Amino acid sequence: xxxxxxxxxxxxxxxxxxxxxxxxxxxxxxxxxxxxxxxxxxxxxxxxxxxxxxxxxxxxxxxxxxxxxxxxxxxxxxxxxxxxxxxxxxxxxxxxxxxxxxxxxxxxxxxxxxxxxxxxxxxxxxxxxxxxxxxxxxxxxxxxxxxxxxxxxxxxxxxxxxxxxxxxxxxxxxxxxxxxxxxxxxxxxxxxxxxxxxxxxxxxxxxxxxxxxxxxxxxxxxxxxxxxxxxxxxxxxxxxxxxxxxxxxxxxxxxxxxxxxxxxxxxxxxxxxxxxx
Numbered sequence: 001x002x003x004x005x006x007x008x009x010x011x012x013x014x015x016x017x018x019x020x021x022x023x024x025x026x027x028x029x030x031x032x033x034x035x036x037x038x039x040x041x042x043x044x045x046x047x048x049x050x051x052x053x054x055x056x057x058x059x060x061x062x063x064x065x066x067x068x069x070x071x072x073x074x075x076x077x078x079x080x081x082x083x084x085x086x087x088x089x090x091x092x093x094x095x096x097x098x099x100x101x102x103x104x105x106x107x108x109x110x111x112x113x114x115x116x117x118x119x120x121x122x123x124x125x126x127x128x129x130x131x132x133x134x135x136x137x138x139x140x141x142x143x144x145x146x147x148x149x150x151x152x153x154x155x156x157x158x159x160x161x162x163x164x165x166x167x168x169x170x171x172x173x174x175x176x177x178x179x180x181x182x183x184x185x186x187x188x189x190x191x192x193x194x195x196x197x198x199x200x201x202x203x204x205x206x207x208x209x210x211x212x213x214x215x216x217x218x219x220x221x222x223x224x225x226x227x228x229x230x231x232x233x234x235x236x237x238x239x240x241x242x243x244x245x246x247x248x249x250x251x252x253x254x255x256x257x258x259x260x261x262x263x264x265x266x267x268x269x270x271x272x273x274x275x276x277x
Contacts, residue, residue, distance in 0.1 A: 069160035117206035138216030147180035147235035163188040182232035
């Protein structure tokens with residue numbers, strides 16, 4: 001059998017190419033432009049770049065919990081249930097808010113509720129860890145190192161509870177600026193509880209007390225009851241109770257109990273202040 005020639009191999013192995021029209025000189029005929037070619041699509045092997053500092057994907061930059069966040073929620077709720085002695089039948093965050101409401105009801109006073117919430121926060125950490133942190137890390141650089149550490153830990157591990165937050169700079173009592181703040185864009189705990197008293201007695205006051213007494217870090221929390229944002233100021237001592245502006249705020253408009261009191265013609269506490277505070 002005859003061996004195929006080189007021209008025959010090219011014929012079988014290479015696809016047929018469209019024949020080119022013969023060239024014509026510019027003097028004999030006008031140039032003819034060929035048909036436009038379709039743009040070829042490119043396949044990229046890597047994901048598109050993500051802008052640093054961009055909000056998490058989701059509706060309006062809303063924080064979307066991960067599996068780790070679900071674990072933290074369940075762990076925190078379990079500790080709160082141990083303190084309260086009661087659990088809600090509702091799952092997830094909605095059930096957590098009901099347990100927080102029961103914590104408020106259980107306490108005979110605001111101070112008792114605060115101490116119960118402090119015990120819940122203590123139960124989240126190994127006791128030796130808190131002792132070592134307060135003894136070894138808190139005194140370094142007048143507490144500035146510890147303040148920056150807990151600010152980053154809070155922003156990293158507590159978004160499941162509060163929503164989207166970020167580390168920012170705060171002004172210390174000595175006038176120095178330090179990146180030991182955490183800004184919560186819209187606190188989910190306040191928004192879901194709909195209660196200023198729950199915010200003050202189960203979050204703000206006990207959290208300030210916990211960090212000072214058990215970790216050796218000053219903390220002043222400034223909740224904004226108009227837009228539900230909150231500013232954590234680690235390294236800044238809180239003002240005296242009688243001058244803390246957060247404790248002088250009236251009940252929230254979204255508070256169910258406040259709405260009922262308005263319907264009955266009662267303002268609740270003096271000057272319309274939340275009776276739970």
